[in-house]
Amino acid sequence: EMSRIGRSIDMENGLVAYRTERIMIWSLMEAHASRDRVIKNCIAQTSSVVKQLREETEKNLDDLTLLKQLRKEQTKLKWMQSELNVEEVVNDRSWKVFNERCRIHFKPPKNE
Numbered sequence: 001e002m003s004r005i006g007r008s009i010d011m012e013n014g015l016v017a018y019r020t021e022r023i024m025i026w027s028l029m030e031a032h033a034s035r036d037r038v039i040k041n042c043i044a045q046t047s048s049v050v051k052q053l054r055e056e057t058e059k060n061l062d063d064l065t066l067l068k069q070l071r072k073e074q075t076k077l078k079w080m081q082s083e084l085n086v087e088e089v090v091n092d093r094s095w096k097v098f099n100e101r102c103r104i105h106f107k108p109p110k111n112e
Contacts, residue, residue, distance in 0.1 A: 025098065032091045039084045046077045 053070040060066055 021098075028094055028098065032087070032094070035087055036084070036091075039080060039087060043077065043080045043084065046073060046080060049073050050077055 050070065050073045053066065053073055057063070057066050057070050
């Protein structure tokens with residue numbers, strides 16, 4: 001009787017762990033996708049501004065204010081691109097930790 005109760009508790013704990021890890025993995029995937037989407041959107045918008053400022057600068061080579069604004073936007077664009085690289089590293093490390101700690105109960109989908 002005790003061994004049957006023990007197996008029942010183990011199965012219940014395994015099911016709870018599976019459900020918890022499933023919730024965690026979907027939350028993790030959603031968070032990474034959301035941040036990736038936001039960063040890429042910012043990169044696209046800033047790239048557009050840089051392109052526009054570059055065209056204006058080519059027409060007005062003597063306008064130092066315009067040139068300064070172009071440099072500022074280019075710096076912002078480089079910062080955002082490096083932020084995207086950082087996000088990729090964070091994503092990879094998050095999956096590595098999750099797989100190390102939770103692989104017994106739940107296998108994540110392949111499209112990480």
